[in-house]
Amino acid sequence: MIRTHPNDPPLTAGEATRLALLGARMAKRAIAGEAVDLSDLQGKFNRIIDGARARAEQASKTAKGK
Numbered sequence: 001m002i003r004t005h006p007n008d009p010p011l012t013a014g015e016a017t018r019l020a021l022l023g024a025r026m027a028k029r030a031i032a033g034e035a036v037d038l039s040d041l042q043g044k045f046n047r048i049i050d051g052a053r054a055r056a057e058q059a060s061k062t063a064k065g066k
Contacts, residue, residue, distance in 0.1 A: 008049065009056035015048055022048075 001010035011019070022045050029036045 009052040011052050015052055018048055019045060 001012065002016045003010055004016075022041050026038050026041050026045075029038055029041070
């Protein structure tokens, strides 16, 4: 698991890779100008983080149950 920030959930290698690629795509679009819409990529980014949070919560519930 990859830790990015104390408040963020741990990320798997696949999640970290997808977030890095999305960050690169956002940067590429940002070069085109401020009028470019990034909401679709930001939504994907947020869904990955939300999925990691849900997985971390489920793992903590499972660990408490043991």
